[in-house]
Amino acid sequence: MNTTVNTNPLVSIVIPCYNGELFVKKSIESALEQTYKKIELIIVNDGSKDKTYDEINSCKNESVTIINKPNTGVSDSRNIGMQHVTGEYILFLDADDVLEPDFLEKRVEILEKDKSLDFCTGEIIWIDENDQLIKMPKKQFGIYENTVLNVAAFNPVFSTCPSAYLFRFSTIKKKHVLFNTKISSPADRYFILELGYGAKGDYVKQGGKLLYRINTHSMSHLFSKKLIFDQENYFYEVLKHNLLRPHEKAILIKKMSYQMFASFFKLKMYKSSLFYLSKYLKSFFL
Amino acid sequence: MCGILGYISNVNKITREEFEYSMQTMKHRGPDANGVFVNNNASLHLGHLRLSIIDLSTSSNQPFFSQDGRYVIIYNGELYNFKEIKNDCKIQTKTSGDTEIIIESFAQHGSNSFAWLNGMFAFAIYDLQENKLTLCRDRFGIKPLYYYFDGNKFAFSSELKALKNMKGLDLTLNKKVFPDFLHLGYIPFPNTAYQHIYKFPVGAFVEIDLNKEKIDALNFNYYWKLNEQINRHTVSDEEEVKTELKRLLEDSVDKQLVSDVPIGTFLSGGIDSSLITAIAAKLKSNKIKTFSIGYEKNQYNQYNEAQFAETVAKHIGTEHYSLTLKEEDILPILSNIINTYDEPYADSSAYPTMLVSKLAREQVTVTLSGDGADELFMGYGMYNWSNRLGNPFVKTLSPVFYPLTKIGSNKIKRAGLLLKYPEDSTHLKTHIFSQEQYFFSEAELEELLVEPVINLNTLNESISANRHLTNREKQSFWDISNYLVDDLLVKVDRASMLYSLESRVPFLDNNLVNYALNIDDSLKHKNGINKYILKEVLYTYLPKNLFERPKWGFAVPIAKWLKTNLHFLIEKYLSKQCVEKYNIIHFNVADDIVKRFMKGEEYLYVRIWSMLLLHWWLEENT
Numbered sequence: 004m005n006t007t008v009n010t011n012p013l014v015s016i017v018i019p020c021y022n023g024e025l026f027v028k029k030s031i032e033s034a035l036e037q038t039y040k041k042i043e044l045i046i047v048n049d050g051s052k053d054k055t056y057d058e059i060n061s062c063k064n065e066s067v068t069i070i071n072k073p074n075t076g077v078s079d080s081r082n083i084g085m086q087h088v089t090g091e092y093i094l095f096l097d098a099d100d101v102l103e104p105d106f107l108e109k110r111v112e113i114l115e116k117d118k119s120l121d122f123c124t125g126e127i128i129w130i131d132e133n134d135q136l137i138k139m140p141k142k143q144f145g146i147y148e149n150t151v152l153n154v155a156a157f158n159p160v161f162s163t164c165p166s167a168y169l170f171r172f173s174t175i176k177k178k179h180v181l182f183n184t185k186i187s188s189p190a191d192r193y194f195i196l197e198l199g200y201g202a203k204g205d206y207v208k209q210g211g212k213l214l215y216r217i218n219t220h221s222m223s224h225l226f227s228k229k230l231i232f233d234q235e236n237y238f239y240e241v242l243k244h245n246l247l248r249p250h251e252k253a254i255l256i257k258k259m260s261y262q263m264f265a266s267f268f269k270l271k272m273y274k275s276s277l278f279y280l281s282k283y284l285k286s287f288f289l
Numbered sequence: 290m291c292g293i294l295g296y297i298s299n300v301n302k303i304t305r306e307e308f309e310y311s312m313q314t315m316k317h318r319g320p321d322a323n324g325v326f327v328n329n330n331a332s333l334h335l336g337h338l339r340l341s342i343i344d345l346s347t348s349s350n351q352p353f354f355s356q357d358g359r360y361v362i363i364y365n366g367e368l369y370n371f372k373e374i375k376n377d378c379k380i381q382t383k384t385s386g387d388t389e390i391i392i393e394s395f396a397q398h399g400s401n402s403f404a405w406l407n408g409m410f411a412f413a414i415y416d417l418q419e420n421k422l423t424l425c426r427d428r429f430g431i432k433p434l435y436y437y438f439d440g441n442k443f444a445f446s447s448e449l450k451a452l453k454n455m456k457g458l459d460l461t462l463n464k465k466v467f468p469d470f471l472h473l474g475y476i477p478f479p480n481t482a483y484q485h486i487y488k489f490p491v492g493a494f495v496e497i498d499l500n501k502e503k504i505d506a507l508n509f510n511y512y513w514k515l516n517e518q519i520n521r522h523t524v525s526d527e528e529e530v531k532t533e534l535k536r537l538l539e540d541s542v543d544k545q546l547v548s549d550v551p552i553g554t555f556l557s558g559g560i561d562s563s564l565i566t567a568i569a570a571k572l573k574s575n576k577i578k579t580f581s582i583g584y585e586k587n588q589y590n591q592y593n594e595a596q597f598a599e600t601v602a603k604h605i606g607t608e609h610y611s612l613t614l615k616e617e618d619i620l621p622i623l624s625n626i627i628n629t630y631d632e633p634y635a636d637s638s639a640y641p642t643m644l645v646s647k648l649a650r651e652q653v654t655v656t657l658s659g660d661g662a663d664e665l666f667m668g669y670g671m672y673n674w675s676n677r678l679g680n681p682f683v684k685t686l687s688p689v690f691y692p693l694t695k696i697g698s699n700k701i702k703r704a705g706l707l708l709k710y711p712e713d714s715t716h717l718k719t720h721i722f723s724q725e726q727y728f729f730s731e732a733e734l735e736e737l738l739v740e741p742v743i744n745l746n747t748l749n750e751s752i753s754a755n756r757h758l759t760n761r762e763k764q765s766f767w768d769i770s771n772y773l774v775d776d777l778l779v780k781v782d783r784a785s786m787l788y789s790l791e792s793r794v795p796f797l798d799n800n801l802v803n804y805a806l807n808i809d810d811s812l813k814h815k816n817g818i819n820k821y822i823l824k825e826v827l828y829t830y831l832p833k834n835l836f837e838r839p840k841w842g843f844a845v846p847i848a849k850w851l852k853t854n855l856h857f858l859i860e861k862y863l864s865k866q867c868v869e870k871y872n873i874i875h876f877n878v879a880d881d882i883v884k885r886f887m888k889g890e891e892y893l894y895v896r897i898w899s900m901l902l903l904h905w906w907l908e909e910n911t
Contacts, residue, residue: 071377
């Protein structure tokens with residue numbers, strides 16, 4: 004197949020996978036069937052207890068590296084996968100998502116054309132367990148600079164799904180950015196914030212879509228204690244590591260305090276709920 | 290469970306014979322086999338003494354090479370999840386032991402693999418290709434590791450005695466740590482009694498590049514930190530905690546029962562050891578062997594602890610071995626505390642631990658013990674003191690109460706000393722510990738010491754946690770990071786290894802600890818009951834009435850002996866001549882304490898014991 008890109012940089016695709024026997028093969032195949040061919044796949048089997056290993060193994064070829072390790076979570080698995088990356092660009096593909104064939108081609112083209120860019124994202128289509136299209140996102144993530152706060156405060160119209168992003172690996176290395184292992188579900192959001200204000204991105208206007216699977220079993224779509232605790236940790240990690248400017252930080256505290264107040268109330272954890280209510284009320288006077 | 294030893298220097302090389310001489314001083318740690326590895330240019334020696342527990346074949350002897358021949362390991366410890374790691378990392382093995390899993394997972398994943406290890410361990414892995422050594426220790430310091438470092442030479446060992454007997458090391462004493470010893474009864478991390486020898490940090494590893502002629506400063510990396518396991522929210526639902534705790538305990542005991550040699554438990558008849566024994570008995574198909582010791586009844590002892598153990602053993606249905614001692618039976622092993630612990634160490638419960646280890650070794654090679662539970666589940670009275678003294682009201686009024694306590698009974702006098710806590714309340718944790726254990730307070734040390742320089746700041750640093758900790762939690766987490774590491778686990782390791790017995794500690798399983806750290810304080814201490822939730826778990830195995838009696842430790846009658854059989858030790862080691870020879874404490878202050886003790890202030894006996902041991906140790910080691 005022809006590529007429209009003249010230069011030929013290596014793209015590394017890191018796929019963390021825990022108990023992903025149902026969809027992992029589809030993900031891997033969508034990566035291997037890209038029109039852009041210069042790729043390496045680093046698949047991190049995060050201590051899966053199902054048939055993931057066999058599924059991955061059946062896709063094995065010279066561009067695929069398989070790392071088998073005990074289960075430590077998605078953030079740690081992505082970080083470990085990153086240690087094996089030799090490419091110029093990196094994509095963290097979730098094991099249930101699927102790439103359109105021109106996904107890499109379009110992104111590499113943009114990033115090669117403008118070397119000042121740190122990442123390139125693109126359109127996302129939501130699919131269900133049976134690959135059926137279920138809903139289109141309202142708005143796409145555009146230029147980074149204006150959207151930090153929206154990303155930080157979970158504005159639903161801004162997607163931080165890592166599978167949609169192709170990053171310039173030198174930027175990640177230069178900034179020593181890692182996935183925060185203290186959080187799981189919002190770890191991708193945090194990762195993008197960590198790249199910081201200086202990071203510059205663009206997006207693919209047409210084609211090169213990501214098929215993002217909305218899995219009814221996936222933790223990021225169920226309201227649970229674990230998820231709220233996870234979001235709470237995310238909130239504190241963002242504050243602790245000063246990822247926002249002061250005025251944005253103040254808005255985040257207000258928004259998150261309200262969200263935590265409501266969530267803990269729903270969980271019937273009234274003491275915590277009250278704590279965030281007072282934090283929320285206090286935020287009006289700061 | 291074994292002994293490890295290593296020596297690195299590009300400048301001051303030693304011979305294999307010199308290395309082996311040093312290694313043999315730890316023979317008791319590994320009587321079954323031994324081996325030495327020397328690298329190409331003899332800048333590195335690694336030695337291993339083996340006590341065979343899992344995979345008894347010689348194919349698991351060490352030093353042990355990775356399948357690709359690139360790495361070589363010496364390892365002391367047990368890994369309880371090695372089968373899971375083998376499976377998760379898809380490791381093809383040649384042996385059935387855990388050593389191979391550690392080295393192969395390292396070969397695959399480097400230092401990432403350390404965080405996956407659940408067990409007790411200290412090991413060194415040498416990379417023959419890169420000429421680099423990696424040294425690593427478990428999370429709680431269950432397995433010992435000491436190192437020597439002076440810029441030119443680096444050496445490490447399971448016990449200090451091997452380093453003390455290694456050629457060419459500078460063994461200048463570190464006098465600055467003696468005040469710490471008199472305050473706590475042990476020398477706290479990172480120091481030892483020697484200037485150039487240190488305790489290896491827990492949950493950490495270090496890499497040493499042998500390509501460089503000189504070794505740079507050591508950079509420790511942490512793969513585990515206690516404070517990072519503290520969650521923002523505690524678990525406070527009693528039924529939920531009980532169920533989960535029971536599951537985790539059974540899981541831990543089950544994993545720790547894996548052994549290719551006979552295994553038993555220490556059973557004192559108290560909460561912790563009874564719980565471990567009850568679970569072990571439930572999980573094991575054949576009868577479990579249990580061991581206890583106690584004194585025979587006499588005018589001083591109302592109780593024989595062995596009786597309680599026997600009752601519990603009978604109820605569980607174990608094959609029970611008990612030894613009834615006369616108090617005098619301890620006298621012949623009295624000097625063991627000097628030789629076995631290698632540096633000043635004042636925990637007299639080391640004696641019964643040695644005796645019960647000796648008893649157990651006649652039947653088994655491995656035992657389970659209940660250590661760690663008191664710290665994790667708040668079994669000590671001092672946790673309540675930490676809450677009282679942390680109360681600002683008490684703090685304000687303590688100058689009023691303190692003078693009143695000077696005229697009361699011994700008990701009130703002791704309470705008074707607890708109230709007299711340092712102005713600088715950041716030292717509260719060490720103060721409470723020292724007074725609970727009857728050691729010298731900081732205020733007393735200022736009078737006692739010739740050079741009253743006490744630096745307890747680092748030791749008292751507050752831990753940065755995700756949630757607001759109660760005073761009780763602060764004290765118990767301090768204990769887990771300090772008292773447990775540098776005193777309790779040292780006691781058990783050295784006492785059991787003296788008789789080539791492996792002791793395992795199921796309460797310190799990774800998953801169990803991570804869970805216990807986040808159980809709400811209100812469940813650990815409820816209705817005035819210490820260790821409430823653990824007791825509730827225990828009562829699901831054994832009837833409550835077996836434990837309805839006061840906590841009764843195995844006391845060594847040091848106080849009584851210091852007035853009778855052992856008084857000669859005071860005369861010898863706290864004599865004017867001896868005290869002034871070392872010039873660490875003022876003789877007149879020490880002498881006054883001895884006089885007060887002889888006149889009836891019994892609680893001073895630990896203070897005297899610690900001063901005496903320090904001078905005894907100095908006489909033997911200088």
